[in-house]
Each structure stands twice: as C-alpha cells, then as structure tokens.
Amino acid sequence: MKVILIDAENLEAVQRKSEQSVMALGFFDGLHKGHQTVIQIAKQHASKKQLPLAVMSFFPHPKTVITNSNVDYLMPIEEKTHQLKKLGVDLLYIVHFTKEFASLAPQTFVEQYLMKLGVKVAVAGFDYKYGFKGEGQVHMIAEQSQQQIQVVIAPKVEMAGEKISSTLCRNLLKAGHVEKIYALCGRPYSIQYDLQEGIEPYFTLPKRGHYNVEIHTTQHIYSNVIEVMDEHFIRGVNIQSSDKVKIVFYEADPYYMKELVN
Template sequence: MEIFYIKTANFPSKIPDETVLALGFFDGVHLGHQQLITKAKEISTRKKLQLAVMTFYPHPKEIVQGGKFNYLMTLEEKVKKMELLGVDYLYVVNFNKEFARLSPETFVQQYISDLNVKHVVAGFDYTYGHKGMGTMDTIKEHGNGKFEVTVLPKVELDGIKISSTHIRNLLLKGDVKQIKSFMGSVYETLGQLVVPFSESNVTVRNDGAYMSNNYIYTFVPNNHCSIPCTGKYLVEVQSFNQRETAIAEVISIGKEIEIQLCSQLELGYNNRELYIKWLDSLENEKIMIEQQTKELVPAR
C-alpha cells in the first residue's frame, strides 16, 4: 500500500492509476467501515482499477469545534487495518481550517476528479465540503459525470447504526465486551508499561529491566486514544508474541491516565510498548462485593 500525505493543494506529483475511491474518516475501522471498503474492493477488482481510500487527519471535529478529540485508534493503526483490507493507495488529507472552507464542488473537483478517480464509494450519511454541505445526493452532480457513485446503505446491529460514535459511547459506559460485535475485534489500546518507582517495590534485574515485586504496573496509553471509563477490567496484555491475562484498573481519566495491572505479569520490562486488549468489565463483580460487604454490617 502506498500512502500519500496531502496538504491543501499539494497533490502527489505522480497521480496514481485510475481508482475506485472509498471516502470517510474511518476511526476504529469498525464493521460498517469494513463493509464499505470490501464493497469498494469488489468494484475495483471487477473494473480492474486500483483501490484507494481518502481519510483526513486530524478529525474534522478537532479543527471545527476545537479541543481534544478522543480517537479510537492512532493513524498508524488505521494504516495497518487499511493494508489488511487490500487498499492500494491511502490518501491522508491534512484537515485544517483552510481545507474546511472548501466548497463541496471544489473538493470534488480537486480531490476526487483530479486524482483520477473513476468510481466513488461512501456510506449513506457521508458529507463533504464547507459545513458538510455536500451529501451523497449531490456528489454525482458535483462530479460532472467523471465518476460513478455507489452508496452503502446503513449497516446496523440490533437496530443500532454501527458507528465510531456508538463505540465511543460504549467505552464511556465501560461496556467493553459489546464493542467486539461492532468492531469485529476486541477493543485495544497501544501504550507503554511503566514500573512505578518505589524502592521497596522494584527489583532491578541483571539485564537492567525493572521488575515490580507486587505486579503493579502503570500503563500510559498513547497520546489521544480513548480508554474505557474508570473501573476494573479483565484485559489481555500483548507485547510481541507474549500474552498475559490481567486485571486492569482505570483509576482516573484525566491528563495523566494510569492503569494498574495487578496480575502476575512476566512482561516486566520498563517502558515497554504493548497493547492492552479490553475483554470485559469487572464492575458487576465489584457491585457484588460491595453488596456482600453491606450485608455484613450488623443492623443497629
């Protein structure tokens, strides 16, 4: 897969071959996105064209509304998923204030027609151009017959539109188990495992690695990735080919996010980059323990 980072009016010097282009932000590359890209792949194979995806960075909301946006994945992770889906060209358009002001017509002319696109595929709710005024009802007309258009109807699960927003809401509720049926895989967060420094708790091994004697570590998620709400979770910690099941506690969601792993972790290296896979919430267990504790209090 070839990646083109496009800044306003700075187009690739080599215009790629004729393509089928899938459009959208694609945060999380969930099952709705996967259906869209698979559809575009089928069309590209049938028409013997290359498959291209156009996404943006940063997220339009971060620029238009300002403030921090909670992403489901980093751009690097999105790139990996696109590669697995068989994408040939990935355009990452720098979304800035100047770009946001482009009219729907100018966007279609400069960023679609001029990029040798022969077929556009996007979902029923895709919008483009200043204030998102362009829709799937206007795109064909704005393309002046230069490309075909396929619209993917709403992909739902149990009557709910599969969307990045719904997955973010599940994270806010700590309902990590449900996420798999919307994303197609367990939600995971990339970050660094750090041994909190306290002399009584840390052993320095011969190879220089810090080991936590009581198995308590701090996990610092990579910048700007969403994590579930505070509470205890059953997780899988994955680094290279090592996997461990552990209990993670999200203590606070603020500037410094810390997650403490309390199981017997053999991955005890300091500052090691790894994935946390969020398997299930242990809040029910916590509620049960709280209820049992309450029952033990003698009646006065």
Template sequence: MRVVRIDNIENMQSMEIPSLVMALGYFDGVHLGHQKVIGEAKKIAGELGLKTGVMTFDPHPSLVLSKEKKQIGLITSLETKIAEMEKLGVDYLFIVHFTKEFAGLHPQSFVDQYLVDLNVKHVVCGFDYTYGMKAAGTSETLALHGRERFGTTIISKETFEGEKVSSTLIRSYINAGDMEKVPKLLGRFYTNHGKVIHGDKRGRTIGFPTANVKTGDEEIIPPQGVYAVKVNVGEKWYNGVCNVGTKPTFHPGKTVQSVEAHIFEFNQDIYDQIITIEWHMRIRSEKKFNGIQELVEQIERDKQTAIAYFANL
C-alpha cells in the same frame, strides 16, 4: 499499501496515481460499517481492474472546527487506523491534512481537486457522508458534482440492536465500560497501546506486579474499574487484569488516572516497551479498601473471574 499524505493541492500535482476506486470517510475505528464501505470499494476495484483507495483526514474535524478546540476521544489513533487499513488490503491510503481552508472548500471544488485530480473512477461512501463547506455536499450530490467523470456507490445504514453502527455508538459503549458489546460493532476487541513506565512498584510487594502503561492522549480509555484483558508483549499475547483509576486505597486524594495491567504467568522486565491492551470485560468498579489484605483478596477474586472468562471465551 502506499500511504499518501496530502497537505495542500500543490502537494498532489506531482503524484503519479493509478486509476482508483475511492472509499470516502473519516473511518474512526474502522468498524463493521466502515469495513462494508471499503469491502465494496475493493470488490468494484477488482471488477474494473483498478486499485483500491481510501481517503481519510487528520486531525479529526472537531479539533479544527469546534470553538473549544477539544478533540473527541478517538477509537483508533492514526497509526492504528493505518494498520487496520493495511489488514483490509487497501492499496492507497490518502490522509488529507484537515484545516479550516480545506473545510471551507466548495463541494464542487472538493470533487474536482480531491477526486477527479486523483484519478478516481468510482467513489464508494456511506449514506451519511458529507463533504465541502458546511457539509453542503452529501452522498446524494456526489453524482451531480462528479459530472459523469466517475461512478458512485452509496452504502446503506448498518444497524445493531436497532441503532446505526457508528463511531459515536462505539464510543458510548467504551465510555460506559460496556466492552463486551464493542466487538459486535468494531469487528474486534478494543485496544489501547502504550509505553510501560515506572510506577510506585507497590504491586510486586503484594504479589501482583503490574505494568504501568502510559497511553496516548487522543484515544479513549475505558472508565475507572477492573477489566479482564489480553496484553500483547512482543509477539505474544497473555491474559490478565487491568485497573483503570486513581488507586484510592493508597492515594485517597489522587485525581490523576493510571492504567495498570497485571499479566498472568509473566515475569519479564518490559520497562520502556510498547505493549497493547485488549479490553474484554469490565469486572467491577474501582473502590477503596480498608487495608492491603482486603485489596489482595479482591485482586485474587478479580484474577479468578478473568481466568474463568478466558476459559469460556
């Protein structure tokens, strides 16, 4: 897969791009609805003998357009999104630098400059796709602005339990800790990546050593609690439990949240390594215990709950 970053219109003029079927969207999560759009683009590309392209944006439009300049929690970082696109067999991934100037483009200018000039012969998007200044361009106006220079295919709404499959719905499940629903919309378990850093090393003194993980700021972290997780170290996956919280038993006044994974049957030194946490099930909320023994007993129960969960997975 070729990744093409587009910073401005001039940046595009020297590109040699083959004829494309282009899937349009922000694609946060690359969820089942997104996969349907990209799958249809691939199917049409195969029928027409063309390459498959996907156009996305960075940063998230909310970071540029909202007054608070606050980015919503992402389901996929840009790096994860790129990796998922490659798994789907995309030939070209175009990452447009999202700016106020880009957001202010007239819908016709967006079509002329970012589709026609990129040699797009067919466009695929979801029914709710918008483009151009004030989102004036919609899936229904693409054919009008295309002026018969490319074909269009609009993908209808995907639903789950009566609701539209969307990044917003997936975020709501993650933020609620309802991790078992997420794969039904995402098509895979939710993951976070992070570097293993030094912590207070108290876990090893009570028989449950943990990897203290520094995750990226832009991705969503599930809410405080204990979870059954899988952890990828190197090329191998391990079962484990992960605590998200402030460790109130030891730090009653602490407000800074940490992510600590206890990996089953694992004793390697992995400081400074990047690992992946795959979230499966929320076991319980975080709580303050009356002493270390009470905490140890609860962690052992959490471990047995996770072992039973994975045995039945």
C-alpha cells in the same frame, strides 16, 4: 499499501502522480462494521474494474477543527493503516484537515481531491458529507464531477436498531462496555500502552474500573485483570520485560461490575 499524506502544499504534486482508483471516503475511526462494509463494497468495484482500492481519510478529526472540540480517538493513523491493509486497501490518502480545507466548496473538493486524483468510482455511506458546512451529500458527487465519477452508496449498517458509528463506540467506551465494541467492530477493543508514559496518543481508555484483558508483549500474551485509574494510566499490568504493550479489552470484570453501575 502505499500511504500518501496530502496538504495544500503538495496537492499539485500528488495530483500529477496520481493513478486511477476506486475510492472509499470517510474518517474511519475504529474501523467498525459500517466502515468495513463501505470498504468491502469498494473492494468489489475495484476488482470488477481492475483498479487499485483507495481510501481517503483525514487528520486530525474534522470535529476538532470545525468546532474546536475534543475527540476521543479510537485509534491513531498507524493502527488505522494496519487495519486498512488487512482489509485489502492498496492506497491510503490522508488529507490534512485544516480550517482552509474545511471551507472548500463541495464542487472544489470533488474537482481537486477526487477527479484530479483519478477517482473513477467513489464509495461512501448513506450519510457521508463533504465540503463547507458539510453541504455536499454523497449522491451529488456524480453531478459535480459531470458524471465522470460513478457513485456507490453503502446502506446503513445497524446493530439492535441503531446505526453503528464511531460515536457509538466512543460512548460505549465511556460507559465501560468494552464487550459491545467487540460486537460493533468484529474484534476486541485494544490500545497501545507505555509502561512509563501511560496510554499512547490517539487511543482512549474505557471508563475507570476493572477489566479482563490480554496483555501482549513482544514475547508473550498474559491474561489479567487490570484497573483503569484515569484517562492515562492503568494499574496491574505488572510486566517488566518490555516498555510498550498492547492491551486487549474483553469485558468489565464481573466481580467489579458494580463500579460501572455507579
């Protein structure tokens, strides 16, 4: 998979070298089942048209730029890249989300970032918004591209009557319900952890408390109960051999469940 970072400076150069594609649009934090559906639909269209499957994501998260608020990221770009590769994506564009980019008119975004990048089919969820104040709605891409781009809208993917979203995953983490993230994403929630520095940037720890986890080093996998102490540190990893480990969260430890109720 090719990863192409775009900002205002290199946009023209990227446009000149671009190839035609079917493109899925969105931030895609956590790559939950809603995101997976959008990408699978895009993949079907890419196969049918014999075009590469592209994803356009952004960095940092739009909310941090638009409202200056903090976002508890579910994964950094490296992990998103890894997961998108597994889903069969050929080309990942990551656009630097700045105040200037946020203030682009919807029509300008369609012309400069979709048409000029060779997008033939754009795939997004029913609620995808683009352009200044989020005024562009996914169905408007067809008209704003003078019908040069075919638009495919993914239906809402729900669980227990609720839309699956990155926000829902973040709220479940904050409540300590790591096992529910497994259901929403189709894989357990995992983070990268540095034994000296604590949690790696752009991952988020679940609520303080005890959890049943797997600790993956480069050599071994250990099952363990660890304690999340605060936003950065975990107690009980007890591995000396490697500096960085992957920690896979399965469930809040039932013996300590009471902590989560309080």
